[in-house]
Amino acid sequence: MKILEAFQGTDVSRADALEGLKFYGSAARAIDGEDSNDAVHMLFPEKLEAAAHEFLTGFRGASLYAVKANPHPAVLKLLWRAGVRRFDVASLREVELVSDLLPGAELYFMHPVKSRQAIRFAYGRGVRAFSFDSMDELNKIEAETGGASDISLFLRLQVEGGGAAYALGGKFGATLMEAPLLLSRARRMAQKIGVCFHVGSQCMQPGAYREALVKVSAMLQGAGISLDVIDVGGGFPVPYPGMEPPAMQVYFDAIHTALDDCGFADTETLCEPGRALVAKAGAVAVRVEMRRGDDLYLNDGTYGALFDAGVPGWQFPMAVHTADGRKLALGQTGFRFFGPTCDSCDKMEGPFFLPDDIEEGDWIVIQHLGAYGFTMQTRFNGFYSEDLVAVEDIAASNGTVMFPVPIAV
Numbered sequence: 001m002k003i004l005e006a007f008q009g010t011d012v013s014r015a016d017a018l019e020g021l022k023f024y025g026s027a028a029r030a031i032d033g034e035d036s037n038d039a040v041h042m043l044f045p046e047k048l049e050a051a052a053h054e055f056l057t058g059f060r061g062a063s064l065y066a067v068k069a070n071p072h073p074a075v076l077k078l079l080w081r082a083g084v085r086r087f088d089v090a091s092l093r094e095v096e097l098v099s100d101l102l103p104g105a106e107l108y109f110m111h112p113v114k115s116r117q118a119i120r121f122a123y124g125r126g127v128r129a130f131s132f133d134s135m136d137e138l139n140k141i142e143a144e145t146g147g148a149s150d151i152s153l154f155l156r157l158q159v160e161g162g163g164a165a166y167a168l169g170g171k172f173g174a175t176l177m178e179a180p181l182l183l184s185r186a187r188r189m190a191q192k193i194g195v196c197f198h199v200g201s202q203c204m205q206p207g208a209y210r211e212a213l214v215k216v217s218a219m220l221q222g223a224g225i226s227l228d229v230i231d232v233g234g235g236f237p238v239p240y241p242g243m244e245p246p247a248m249q250v251y252f253d254a255i256h257t258a259l260d261d262c263g264f265a266d267t268e269t270l271c272e273p274g275r276a277l278v279a280k281a282g283a284v285a286v287r288v289e290m291r292r293g294d295d296l297y298l299n300d301g302t303y304g305a306l307f308d309a310g311v312p313g314w315q316f317p318m319a320v321h322t323a324d325g326r327k328l329a330l331g332q333t334g335f336r337f338f339g340p341t342c343d344s345c346d347k348m349e350g351p352f353f354l355p356d357d358i359e360e361g362d363w364i365v366i367q368h369l370g371a372y373g374f375t376m377q378t379r380f381n382g383f384y385s386e387d388l389v390a391v392e393d394i395a396a397s398n399g400t401v402m403f404p405v406p407i408a409v
């Protein structure tokens with residue numbers, strides 16, 4: 001994968017954004033054309049653009065893309081082209097990547113525990129927004145920015161995360177009790193202060209944002225503190241089989257109403273979507289290397305792009321492409337998957353329902369993996385693929401059978 005030269009401005013064509021990526025008309029053509037020994041990672045530019053449009057037009061504040069979900073340069077550039085101008089970064093390398101690639105982007109360093117080098121580097125690169133959840137982190141930010149006052153400081157608060165498939169509250173975040181003291185100190189240091197939280201990833205309940213906002217508002221009123229910015233974080237979901245959330249606009253409406261009810265109607269508002277911007281825009285095609293009864297041995301697994309299929313045990317929309325073009329059986333069997341590494345943790349219980357007669361050499365296109373898929377790969381045992389191809393349409397063609405068809409893709 002070649003990192004493209006930096007570019008700036010809104011005049012980025014889709015061809016510029018996808019420069020260096022091979023382009024195919026369908027998932028089937030990509031599999032045949034790549035003829036790869038490794039998994040084939042696919043990007044669907046139209047789906048990325050549609051998700052960006054949904055946030056940019058539906059959410060009333062600014063949408064920061066959470067780069068960790070998929071930091072591929074083509075993804076960053078397509079989002080920029082679609083109008084995303086602010087990016088949530090979590091590490092020195094993410095700061096470096098986005099500031100090199102998109103010099104006009106506004107970066108928010110939203111990891112609440114940063115290294116001193118990372119803070120210094122980020123400030124030097126023009127980053128002016130930092131999150132924190134302790135006095136120690138405020139001390140680090142003060143020291144490493146040379147006591148800068150041209151910064152925004154966001155207090156990360158712990159919230160419940162009850163409605164989320166992935167709770168994110170256990171590691172970071174100050175309590176509501178700790179918040180007033182931390183915010184008063186931040187107020188003395190910064191140009192703007194804000195609060196941020198994360199209701200947990202793949203949050204299935206729009207009301208979770210309201211619950212968090214109500215608590216933040218009560219804390220601020222009790223302490224007599226006002227905010228310049230409120231950041232409702234990420235957590236916006238996408239549909240997976242068995243996890244079909246309400247429409248995104250229901251989330252936006254719930255947040256907008258809660259902001260108004262909680263006294264934040266005139267407060268600058270941010271959100272930090274990762275999964276919801278990129279998940280539907282990516283897929284990984286994996287090959288069946290062996291079938292043993294109802295077990296399929298694949299060329300990618302939990303150490304690759306399929307962590308979410310193995311560890312939290314999620315289901316994904318899938319399609320099958322037979323390399324020999326044969327017609328697949330209509331009956332389905334529930335399969336267990338094994339990844340290619342020698343580690344016995346590299347297994348995905350499923351059951352994943354696929355045609356009864358799937359066999360060695362067939363490809364399974366596992367969809368909605370544009371977030372936390374490609375980026376989660378390790379190099380363990382030599383099984384990985386850094387190549388991403390752009391695909392015009394996921395629609396079935398040339399022997400690819402969508403199987404089963406649990407939700408619209």
Ligand SMILES: Cc1ncc(COP(=O)(O)O)c(C=O)c1O
Binds near residue numbers: 275276
């Ligand atoms: C601080 C922060 N913001 C945003 C995100 C993106 O979350 P999601 O992909 O659930 O939208 C994460 C994910 O871990 C995060 O830690």
